[in-house]
Amino acid sequence: MARIALVIGAIAAIVYPIPLQLQGTTYYQTVGFLVLVNAMLGVGWNVIGGWAGQFDFGPQVFFAVGAYTSALLYVKLGVDAWLGLPVAVAAAALICAVLTYPLTRLRGHYFAISTVAIWMIAQPIGATWEFIGAAQGLFIPVKPRTGVVASALSLQFSGPTKAMGYYYAALVLFAFTLALMAVVERSKLGYYFRAIRDDQEAAEGIGIDSRLYKVIARSITAAVFAAAGVLYAFWALSVFPEQVLELNWSTLPIMATVVGGIGRLWGPVLGAVILIPISQIMSTTLGTGPLAGRGIDLIVYGLIIIVIAAFRPTGLLSLPWSRWFRPGPATA
Amino acid sequence: MAPLLRVEASTKRFGGLAANRDISLAMEAGEIVGLIGPNGAGKTTLFNCVTGYMHPDDGRIVFDGRDITHTRPERICRLGVARTWQVVRAFGRMTALENVVCGALERTNRVVEARVRATELLEFTELRGKHDAPAATLTLADKKRLEIARALATRPKLLLLDEAMSGLTPIEAAAAVQLVRRIHEELKVTMCVVEHVMEVVMPLSHRVVVLDYGVKIADGTPQAIVRDEQVIRAYLGERRAAH
Numbered sequence: 001m002a003r004i005a006l007v008i009g010a011i012a013a014i015v016y017p018i019p020l021q022l023q024g025t026t027y028y029q030t031v032g033f034l035v036l037v038n039a040m041l042g043v044g045w046n047v048i049g050g051w052a053g054q055f056d057f058g059p060q061v062f063f064a065v066g067a068y069t070s071a072l073l074y075v076k077l078g079v080d081a082w083l084g085l086p087v088a089v090a091a092a093a094l095i096c097a098v099l100t101y102p103l104t105r106l107r108g109h110y111f112a113i114s115t116v117a118i119w120m121i122a123q124p125i126g127a128t129w130e131f132i133g134a135a136q137g138l139f140i141p142v143k144p145r146t147g148v149v150a151s152a153l154s155l156q157f158s159g160p161t162k163a164m165g166y167y168y169a170a171l172v173l174f175a176f177t178l179a180l181m182a183v184v185e186r187s188k189l190g191y192y193f194r195a196i197r198d199d200q201e202a203a204e205g206i207g208i209d210s211r212l213y214k215v216i217a218r219s220i221t222a223a224v225f226a227a228a229g230v231l232y233a234f235w236a237l238s239v240f241p242e243q244v245l246e247l248n249w250s251t252l253p254i255m256a257t258v259v260g261g262i263g264r265l266w267g268p269v270l271g272a273v274i275l276i277p278i279s280q281i282m283s284t285t286l287g288t289g290p291l292a293g294r295g296i297d298l299i300v301y302g303l304i305i306i307v308i309a310a311f312r313p314t315g316l317l318s319l320p321w322s323r324w325f326r327p328g329p330a331t332a
Numbered sequence: 333m334a335p336l337l338r339v340e341a342s343t344k345r346f347g348g349l350a351a352n353r354d355i356s357l358a359m360e361a362g363e364i365v366g367l368i369g370p371n372g373a374g375k376t377t378l379f380n381c382v383t384g385y386m387h388p389d390d391g392r393i394v395f396d397g398r399d400i401t402h403t404r405p406e407r408i409c410r411l412g413v414a415r416t417w418q419v420v421r422a423f424g425r426m427t428a429l430e431n432v433v434c435g436a437l438e439r440t441n442r443v444v445e446a447r448v449r450a451t452e453l454l455e456f457t458e459l460r461g462k463h464d465a466p467a468a469t470l471t472l473a474d475k476k477r478l479e480i481a482r483a484l485a486t487r488p489k490l491l492l493l494d495e496a497m498s499g500l501t502p503i504e505a506a507a508a509v510q511l512v513r514r515i516h517e518e519l520k521v522t523m524c525v526v527e528h529v530m531e532v533v534m535p536l537s538h539r540v541v542v543l544d545y546g547v548k549i550a551d552g553t554p555q556a557i558v559r560d561e562q563v564i565r566a567y568l569g570e571r572r573a574a575h
Contacts, residue, residue: 188441206414209406
């Protein structure tokens with residue numbers, strides 16, 4: 001049953017932009033792109049927040065580290081996005097490890113606020129550091145590419161196929177992240193993260209170095225955020241502090257994770273598939289026309305999330321799907 | 333042969349209160365030592381000091397020839413000390429099997445290997461058929477067994493059981509005593525058993541250590557302990573008088 005859903009979902013994700021492209025629209029490919037980016041971020045956040053159980057409200061710092069690192073490599077040294085990506089990911093994981101180790105002395109709410117504090121410190125640094133363009137940020141020039149292969153290899157799509165190109169780039173990164181996290185979940189790391197979440201003292205008593213594994217968990221999250229940051233930078237063709245350090249880069253994936261099912265591999269994916277299109281529909285319908293500019297779309301969006309959270313606090317993935325979709329008449 | 337565990341004049345204070353004062357004791361490999369004393373005598377504090385959750389203010393703790401006075405819990409576990417908890421601390425959202433796998437991963441990085449070991453230990457602790465139950469849904473008796481299985485999975489030389497029988501029905505407690513005997517005989521693990529119920533400890537232990545108000549007041553065979561004047565006065569007095 002789960003396998004059938006997976007195959008159908010995979011086919012749908014691959015085929016999705018094709019009819020839209022034939023109709024000549026690009027808007028929905030961009031919505032798809034945002035769904036995939038947020039799903040990927042959610043899958044990454046699930047490692048520290050869902051498995052290790054540490055509420056991290058500052059992973060957008062590493063989204064920014066990824067975006068800036070790849071943009072700097074491209075602008076200053078002419079390094080292409082895909083080559084810059086592993087460097088950006090490694091830089092984010094390393095910076096995260098150094099910043100997080102002292103924080104692991106803190107627990108619960110205190111850990112959570114300290115992650116917010118680091119984000120608050122990052123903002124003025126991003127806004128004033130000349131090397132990374134300060135408040136203006138960095139602009140990523142599009143080099144002319146001939147053909148789909150050259151565009152894909154440099155992660156620079158332009159023209160009418162731009163939205164579709166980035167959609168597929170996001171799909172590749174998302175699928176790779178999901179596959180990697182599926183491996184992590186079943187590995188020693190996955191067991192140790194969840195042990196720390198359920199009872200840190202007991203975990204230490206069976207030989208788990210809780211501080212080390214919290215650092216590893218958050219660095220994995222940081223690596224995923226950095227990879228998404230690289231993708232976003234080349235999609236947006238610019239990196240500036242207000243954009244890549246925006247709070248939404250953590251709140252949207254966290255909401256997707258919680259709504260879909262925190263601590264479950266596919267939870268953030270389901271959450272993003274539901275929430276991101278709703279937010280887009282809300283802003284294009286309620287956010288325009290006579291009600292525009294009054295935030296009605298955000299209010300309705302917020303209410304929808306509250307209703308889901310109240311109706312199913314453990315996430316939509318925890319609903320008895322297998323019972324509903326069991327082949328043949330339900331028994332027992 | 334040097335003792336497996338040596339506690340040398342360990343003192344642990346909480347503010348003005350000395351929960352452990354000048355406690356010295358030694359445990360030989362292969363022993364089952366009962367650690368008894370009324371509530372608040374300092375038994376759990378001593379366990380916490382030996383397992384690295386607390387560090388003594390004075391004195392020294394030596395395990396297997398190494399000074400572990402200021403060592404962290406996860407390091408002490410690696411050296412071969414495992415424990416259970418007075419108030420159970422199972423990983424509630426993980427299944428019974430996953431709980432024990434976490435313990436087994438202390439000695440291997442391969443999850444497949446750890447699962448084999450965990451399955452064996454769930455058999456050993458008579459939790460078969462409960463592999464996939466979330467630990468939070470198990471009964472208290474089963475949770476206590478699960479904690480023992482998880483601790484054993486780390487392949488300890490010394491196992492500290494903190495009130496593994498309290499809160500259990502007489503039948504469950506008898507089964508737990510049986511399990512402790514089997515751990516000693518079949519797995520050859522040295523054990524220290526904390527209980528405040530004397531009836532459980534006496535027939536099980538080779539040697540009994542008695543704490544009272546943070547001080548060691550007796551250390552000897554169960555037969556000697558029940559005849560010890562100080563123990564009778566401090567701990568058995570009322571109970572004896574009632575008979």
